[in-house]
């Protein structure tokens with residue numbers, strides 16, 4: 390079939406693939422295809438180009454493609470990259486998380502027909518509601534003050550899908566707690582995030598009639614970051630692709646699997662790649678990082694993968710630096726020494742090209758405080774960030790970007806904002822009503838355009854104009870509404886983002902002017918010229934006395950951090966960590982000892 394309209398950006402980027410036989414093979418694949426490849430090898434680039442090609446050549450509206458990934462951050466990155474190719478979310482192109490897909494395209498349309506044991510209309514519990522229910526049931530079962538191991542509870546629910554199996558009851562306390570918790574949620578008419586995927590999986594596994602319906606709507610399913618997505622999605626994928634005839638395009642890297650604690654398993658992707666009915670593609674060229682960084686990363690992983698840099702002559706900086714005064718001292722060193730030198734080191738480099746990565750939000754607090762005191766603008770992505778990135782908060786940010794001047798060059802595209810808005814409605818609204826809504830929203834956004842505005846006023850106007858009414862009428866948005874409320878609170882006078890202007894709210898996603906502060910987990914899929922990793926001490930990364938599987942995952946986390954860098958990696962440590970039991974001088978991270986020794990050995994050779 391001939392190409393329908395495609396953008397010049399698409400043609401230019403597609404031409405890049407010609408020099409890489411693996412990427413080209415994946416791009417030309419006609420059946421199920423799995424791309425297994427290392428960091429910076431262009432997996433996501435190949436996936437978005439392939440998706441653009443499929444939308445242009447292989448499917449015709451109302452049929453389309455669904456593109457699923459792990460987190461909202463990754464989904465935003467995909468949306469951004471697709472928009473650059475001229476493609477935006479639409480009723481026949483889903484781009485989002487597995488939770489969003491299960492809610493919108495499985496449970497909402499078919500859940501009631503399948504008589505699933507969940508309360509309708511589907512109302513997703515807010516984080517607070519689900520935390521409270523977990524605690525209430527835990528207290529009832531095990532007594533007040535029990536170790537509240539909610540992480541284990543989540544992992545058990547996500548990874549043991551068959552409740553009649555011995556694996557479910559072998560962890561008797563977790564099984565009882567999970568069942569009590571779910572009953573408590575149902576009693577209040579709620580489901581939670583894990584329910585979405587578990588019931589989505591049940592729906593496609595137990596109801597054959599769902600498969601042709603899904604195939605008719607989405608004959609193509611693309612999955613990014615497959616290694617992080619867990620066993621429920623793996624079952625959904627296998628069922629819809631191999632029983633339902635949906636064509637699969639999946640990319641991932643088992644070495645970057647860092648969500649084992651949630652039940653994810655990098656081996657699932659290998660399992661898929663080994664099937665006879667799947668074309669397997671491997672990529673070895675790293676387009677992101679300088680050669681020294683590519684080889685140091687492999688040394689850190691402790692596995693020879695044979696990856697090569699596309700730019701072997703590019704200079705790299707790799708530094709191990711001990712700082713006095715713990716995390717505070719490390720943050721000070723980053724602010725006073727590394728960042729100024731990095732900014733001066735390359736023409737055009739800006740704060741947005743630099744990231745400080747840390748293990749958890751507590752370290753993030755220390756770094757954020759130091760960065761704010763130094764007067765640097767920053768964007769923070771971790772659980773202590775003022776609000777979480779969910780579809781609604783991302784949409785508000787994008788509306789802000791449009792109103793703050795983006796409308797001039799269609800960045801983002803208005804049509805995309807309208808389509809995403811319509812997508813927030815539970816049921817497909819009749820065409821005339823959708824046109825009316827889109828018109829009202831266009832008028833509202835048009836009236837909110839300002840050269841210099843305050844983010845607080847903008848969000849308040851957007852809420853009063855249309856958003857609050859939407860949230861009140863859509864129970865499935867309840868959990869996202871919580872994040873919109875957190876955003877409003879952060880923007881209020883005295884809040885963490887009280888001074889934010891409209892352009893900055895719009896630019897929080899990938900802003901060139903804001904230093905990036907992220908957990909190592911949130912840095913997944915991102916790239917920066919300069920990566921500063923702090924807190925590389927034993928007792929933090931890795932934790933002390935980790936079991937072998939957890940230790941391997943910590944190592945992969947370290948690997949993910951290193952592989953975000955194009956030009957420079959700075960690894961900071963103090964030789965001790967501060968714990969609830971006081972200061973522990975356990976030394977720096979053994980990962981640094983190993984890496985430094987291997988690098989020295991390699992240089993001696």
Ligand SMILES: Nc1ncnc2c1ncn2[C@@H]1O[C@H](COP(=O)(O)OP(=O)(O)OP(=O)(O)O)[C@@H](O)[C@H]1O
Nearest residue numbers: 405406409427428429430431432433434676677914
């Ligand atoms: N064929 C190519 N020619 C030039 N640049 C490329 C090519 N393929 C990928 N790139 C560039 O390499 C960088 C890494 O690509 P991408 O983010 O798609 O990699 P990835 O494999 O998804 O990485 P990770 O797993 O680390 O997130 C991007 O800047 C991308 O534009």
